[in-house]
Amino acid sequence: MAEFSWLPRSPLEHALVAGAYGARDVEPGIALTEIRNFDLVQIMARRGRWADLANAAKARFGVSAPDTPKAVSASDVTLIWSGPDQFLALSKGGKHTMETLSQAFSQSASLSDQSHARALISVTGAQARTMLAKLSSIDLHPAVFPIGAAAATSMDHTSVNLWRGNDRPDGQAVFNLLVFATFAESLWHTMLDAAAEYGVDIGHSEEFA
């Protein structure tokens, strides 16, 4: 049997060019950062088993699983609501993978590994909300989309899971979005077009925003 190994590669490997983009001679109004190498597991309750799933999630993660559109953070995982009776578990370092979670949810939920099926993009900066307003029809004003708010929605006809993370140290809001890997490049270019007028600082990171 032929020996081979999988080499994880970012779906934005070609599209992402780190550095400055768009308007020059201005302080960049947008920072676009791709977060690489994460573990992402879709957890969906089996028929009639949401209560069991919620109990199992509380025991496993130490926080209550989201049952409305929001993102709940624990020390080493973020649980992102993705629809009725389902959420995504986002983590790093192999702590919450299919292998480590399957036992905890064997009775209550079906799990699906999405680690290499999505790209994770973090949008921040003084003009982040203004730029996202071009692409999203939902209101991202802090009064209605505070830290921890989440939405399963569409941007540029592409389904995304969008949530607001903790603010940056300088107080700027951070919007995280998960997009299907094969749509990531398309959405990336659309976001660059939308952000160009404000000046963009492009990068990628191994750490969550």
Add this chain to the structure above:
Amino acid sequence: MRIVCPFCGERELGEFTCLGDAKPVRPAAGASADEVFDYVYLRDNVAGETSEHWYHGGGCRAWLKITRNTLTHEISSVEPAAGVGAAKVGA
């Protein structure tokens, strides 16, 4: 037009797809050809309030049952379709 998804809140029409009339009920096995033809093809062209299945494919991917007035486009109710969400089977 905007639709208030019971799971996501108010969203634009573009996130939704209309499946059509929610009234037809699949005939039992052994039903006559006429009954099956009726179920598959024949639809009432309602002028007024009608119930439809819609799919929130651009959002939470839940199936919804929507009561809509075809004359005014007013939506008077949006509820999860039967079986939506594992905890809501039979709702």
